[in-house]
Amino acid sequence: MYKYLLCWRYLRTRYIALASIISVMLGVATMIVVNSVMAGFSTMMEERLHGTLSDIIVESFSLNGFNNPDEVLAAIEEAAGDQIDALAPSLQLFGYAMIPVGGGEYLTREVQIIGVRPEDRARVSEFAEYLVHQPREGQADLPPAEPTFHVPEEFRLNTYAGQVYQRTDPDDPFADILLEDMANLVPADGMILGYALGTIHRPESDEDLFIAPEGSKVILHFPSAGKTPEAKTGEFTVVSYFKSGMSEYDSMQVFVPIERLQFLRGQDGFVNQIQVKARPGADLEAIASAIRLTLERKWPTRFLVSTWEQKQGPLLAAVQVEQNILNILLSFIIAVAGFGILGIFSMIVVEKTKDIGILKALGASDSGVRGIFLGYGLTLGLVGSLVGMTGGLLFVRYINEIEDALSVMTGRKVFDDAIYYFPEIPTLVEPLTVAWIVGGALLIAVAASVWPAQRAARMHPVKSLRYE
Amino acid sequence: MDPHLSTVGLSKSYRKGRDPVPVLDGVDLEVDRGELLAIVGASGSGKSTLLHLIGLLDAADSGRIFLDGRRIDDLTGRKRDALRNGTFGLIFQFYHLLPELSALENVLLPLAIRLGPLSYLSQRRSIRREAESLLDRVGLSHRRTHTPGELSGGEMQRVAIARALAAGPSVVLADEPTGNLDANTGREVLDLLRDLNRERRLTMILVTHDLAIAAKADRVVRLAEGRLEEWSPVFA
Structure with a gap:
């Protein structure tokens, strides 16, 4: 009983021990915050990566692709038809986008041109969730858009030529010329433009300025099919924007009608990618390898089959590596706290040498004396890590409020959503990670008290009583 | 004999x-x-x-x-x-009381050392009564809650005597x-x-x-x- 009594009494009277509690607390809180933020980031990133990609991607090795997509689709169905929800062929190329910025000037950007059927694409990924319209005057949020390339008639009528045309008699000889002008200004083919391509972020006002508003014409240059590619050009009208939150995609991708792209390249029917959406809960790796085997049997060395995770492997692995390194570095904080406990405890043991002698003279056993200090260490660790856990979880819970407050105080944005593309700091508290951190801190606290406790236990009663 | x-x-x-x-x-x-x-x-x-x-x-x-x-x-x-x-009940020249504990707790210490938490808690009334009567016996019933720092030398030694007798x-x-x-x-x-x-x-x-x-x-x-x-x- 005396162990608990003394443990408790020492805890209440040795304020120096608070220092070690605080260091354990800070270590635990930091680790919980960092892990939650990292987990939040990587989960959010995975979600977005997965959202923009389908579950499984079948690509041809050559950019030109293959002209028998129906056969390939049939082969995929045959390989894993019962596990597949939807399939969507696409044609993916690299090229340049010329975005008019007024005064005859163009902004030229390297882009990934993706020819799709938007309804199909929406079935295999979260494509449709990421489509937005340009907000109207006074609208704060971006209104969601339908997955379609349809160019509304009003775009044409809103042009200068359209304005005149509306006031012109249809039988007027100039009407035809005006119609032609309108078709020139607003091409019939729609385009979904990556949000970061079509807008410029203004940090001062925190606004996105639309440099390619809806209805504007964007010119795409891309290589034609064939062994010696030639530059081809297509003109498209922006009908909506693709905003996934992954800046890599939002600043690179433009979606156009696949048939139009095939036609412009001079290869009708060719596609170079098939996106596969698996049934929920299906084993993606297994399906991918089933598809791979079937395709290889039919058309050896023509297709590359990968799951979305394999395709984004290096990026996901990089995030994981980053998290691991941070964890290793941060566990040093707790290790430092451990050495703090070691030092403070050794000091307390020396200070309590006489008391230890008294306890032994009164019949306390070596293990009992050891128990006092081990229990003391455990209690310090417990209090420190529980307070640290509470603090860490509260910090995570209110991290965005804290970020706002810090931004106000320092006068600059701590977490700039223009850089990270997330409106808020994403967090995810994983109970298992928290348990590991708290358990690890406890273990370190107890481990650090083993040596001082052992020293106390080994003290000779007579020598300790005489200690001055 | x-x-x-x-x-x-x-x-x-x-x-x-x-x-x-x-x-x-x-x-x-x-x-x-x-x-x-x-x-x-x-x-x-x-x-x-x-x-x-x-x-x-x-x-x-x-x-x-x-x-x-x-x-x-x-x-x-x-x-x-x-x-x-x-x-054995030990009494020392320099009293050797634990400074964190009150007089009564110091007297209770040998029993707290002997008993595990369960038996200590179940018998705590009788143990406490015993320790209080020992403090009475050495004439310190009015000093029960005082810590050694608040006692005179003679008082500390009386507490130490009561402690030496606590475990019988x-x-x-x-x-x-x-x-x-x-x-x-x-x-x-x-x-x-x-x-x-x-x-x-x-x-x-x-x-x-x-x-x-x-x-x-x-x-x-x-x-x-x-x-x-x-x-x-x-x-x-």
């Missing part, structure tokens, strides 16, 4: 550099039950060492210690701890119990010990260098040059 406590050929030497310095050199001692024995001797004669050996706080180089005819110096750790806790020992070993007290207080403490010795039929070994104190004992032995000799002081 067999002696309550006896030692045979107890020897102990300390090392000073390379040379062993003998302190006790074959001490033979017999104490009867209920006897109050005073051990006198000059400073550094080994009185405290002898007391520590008897109280199993230290180990002798050679020799044996018997309690009720049973040898106790060769017991294993746990049994030694139990004897220190329940059979049969032998009390007192090492210069009045050595740190003024003459009046020392006499009071000594009278208390004498009374307790009679009331409870406690075997008491009292180490002192003060002959006036030794005079209150039933018997006095002198420790000189590592050996004990019967001694009948001539009191002026």
